[in-house]
Amino acid sequence: MKQITEVALQAGIHDEHLEPYGKYKAKLNPSLWEEVKDRRSGKLVLVTAINPTPAGEGKTLTTIGLAQALNAIGLKTVAALREPSLGPCFGMKGGAAGGGKAQIVPAEDINLHFTGDIHAITSAHNLLSAMIDNHIFHGNELRLNPERIVWKRAVDMNDRSLRSIVTGLGQGNGKVRESGFLITSASEVMAVLCLSEDMADLKRRLGKMLIGYNESGEPVTAAELNAVEAMAVLLKEAIKPNLVQTLEGTPVLVHGGPFANIAHGCSSLIATKTALKLGEIAVTEAGFGAELGAEKFFDIKCRQSGLKPDAAVLVVTVKALKYNGGMPKDKLGEEDMDSLRLGMANMRRHLRNIRKFGVPVLVAINHFATDTEAEIGLIREECRKLGVPAEVSQVWAFGSKGGEKLAKSLAQLLQDGQASFQPLYDDSLDLKTKIETIVKELYGGAEVSYSPAASRALSGIERLGFGGLQVCMAKTPYSFSDQPSRLGAPEGFTVNVSGVSLSAGAGFVVVETGNTMTMPGLPKSPAAERIRLNESGEIEGLL
Template sequence: MNKLGKKCIGTIREPSLGPVFGVKGGAAGGGYSQLNPMVDMNLHFTGDLHAVTTANNLVSAVIDNHIFQGNELGINPTKVVWKRCLDLNDRALRKVTVALESKKETPREDGFNITVASEIMASLCLSDSYHALRERLDRMIVAYDFSDKPITIKDLQITGSLLVLLKNALKPNLIQTLENNLFICHGGPFANIAHGCNSILATKLALKLADYVVTEAGFGVDLGTEKFLDIKCQEAKLNPSLVIIVATIRALKFHGGLDAADLKTPNVSALQRGICNLERHLETIRKFNLPAVVALNRFESDSNEEIEFIMNWGKEHQVDVALSEVFAKGSAGGLDLAEKVLKNIQPRRKYRPLYDIHESLFTKIEKICVEVYHATNIEYAPEVFEQIKKYNQGNYQEYYVCMAKCQTSVTDNPKIAGVPKNHTIHIKEVRLAAGSKFLVCLTGSIMTMPGLNKEPQAIKIDMDDDGNVTGLM
């Protein structure tokens, strides 16, 4: 965009150390399409995620200390809902027992979320001032007393300490590309287990400084995009002008039924079977009354025949598809995409959220599951249905819904590819995030503390005697 003479800024989330040392690796781009300094950004950066971790765990420490010191608030140890957090993938910490050495406390079950799935991270990204962050922290529910009354951070009287810890973390971070273009990197909620968008502050700051802002939301339209449009844009009163769907030939072949080991082998028939997944994402975007452009992210393994198939498909379906070669060529490899974006932008067009914030929680859940996931049934665990019913009758009806779902399928089963019909969404647990003002619905086998894979990136990262880091890409 800048190469075409347009004043443009990008906004992006901060990397989490979980994926950096897990399956995915770094999150600063790659090749000639990369943010710099890449190593610093992927690791500790400006310390924002560490600040969130510390603030979150201070809450846990104060809860247990309050119980130890006499429990004036009457916190029911069996109904502490606040979890500790850590910015790493560690499945052994999903369930832990605390207070084992205290004679004044009853040992209780606790657990860890990954930092980027914490409520403090989400609330930080949805706050546009210290005052707004204070209000969100105040109303976060940490436990319930013996009468089932919610206990909040305000009740613990530690909001001030949390604000001090988060003082600098609320400030957006400036970073640049290899070609010296400006990016704002701030916040890091995952899109599969949180709302998956960089901060409202980052986006609003970019809008003040540039004529065009390119932002991102994690994973597919069914996750990050839906949450960006239904949660972030409604909360911040933003009106996007266009959606860019980033697609790869390898991903479409996966949705066409190929095994991961065969994705680098040319296979046009698999593409023909898998293109329905891209069509589904485009169909969902239209429900939000937004135009879309497809960026086909080119890999070395992509054959000319496969690329030609996608381009012809775009022409047949009147969808602008741009071959993106920014990894290999930098901005020169993205000029076609930029031109097609400028051609399709409709700034005066009013986007349409999937649901109205005043609708019931059940209606919001149903609209996401039916309109986006195309589920034919929603199955609630018995206790979950009663919980939502209780929230709906209380002060929480006008909350957003944040679905926690696997990222490799439009269903809640990561093994189901393509666009399956007649599937059921299974809601096994709900968590009330009063600070973020949304209800988190956990589906399928999703976890808020990921685990490492058999051969994580952690075994591939190294540093030489001169301090040069390898393996972070």
């Protein structure tokens, strides 16, 4: 690894803007933005994917490898990624810093506590939770209705037993009421930090966050509880982007970590805008399949910030195509052209959807050792028919050399492709129309069914004057529908909306579908069982 000061200098960042956290990672002072904000922005590239297998299809890996490859062919590139959550790291997926020769380092630090951002967000979230119950305990001047408190608690861990809890038990411990926990990646504080332009904007957004309703049914915010300044104190370092590097020394900004299935799934706006000023190309990623992460990147992050993406890279794997074609998970390493052909419908729909936003797209075939030439050839032929460039990416095995063709193809797309970005729906539409537009236009569904509670919530949000906000769909990442077992490209289905909540600070309305949970659970055999500290003090099993 290079010293972080050397990586910073490579990116054009001088020492006065750098706040090192040891030798190999650092935070960027807001003074950097003041120096670079008037520079011409580089090209913005989004890396997304088809609907994945449970193991994931390598979006982060591809983003890292592509950034390395672009630098290797002479295009100054900076990547912008999300911070890993401890939930998935110790749950199903393990580490989230790439792999092979396309990793960000120091990987163990990044996967674990890093620079403390997620802990700070957790603390700020729970400070507000504590202040709510304390306010009620000491007389409840705001007349908060204990049965209509919507603000829960947060922890950065998968713990299903905390989804529903009762607080205040025991004499003298406050009002007994039902509550619950969500994972920190689903916290509105996380979303607010990732969508804020600066500290002033962060405070403004924190103040708008809804904590509950008073006895007259009127909304009560964090600002009314006088919680904003104390929360901002806890977040004063967390709002600064983190600088690390790839194995080949490419600069990477890693900042913020909302999930894409239950939140908006993008790294921070501050990091993305900074990356655009530091390089000719900024490569970023959005979580899970394109109908989740990419849709939210386009409809929420870009709309709120004014960002205009120049191109998208759709990560495809032979395994995911066969999985979407109905092949059993334990057989995905075997050749099966029939399931591959059937699964191609999933890729076609994602490509069509990305094009609906007016963004040129390139397919990256993330290569696995079990892939055959016939399988790769079939994907190439399908992309050729669709008029979409496609390249095999072997960045896991060969780093930048394995991504050279992909990088050159992207460079050509950026040169030739004329992006005409536009969001999917207009803000002036009512909330149900926005939801139904996403379901019908992107998912392929026929209709939307709303629970009575969801319908009431939508009507109440519009009465409060928030109908102009975007919608943030909370949905299974494994299917276009709200049922994880409906793989491929299903059509004519009904999406069931079970709940709706207002994230006024983040500027969107969260729409929960199917059985989506804002607090995941651990699998039967979690990654935590295989992670250990060896006798030399080295971490094993995390990557």
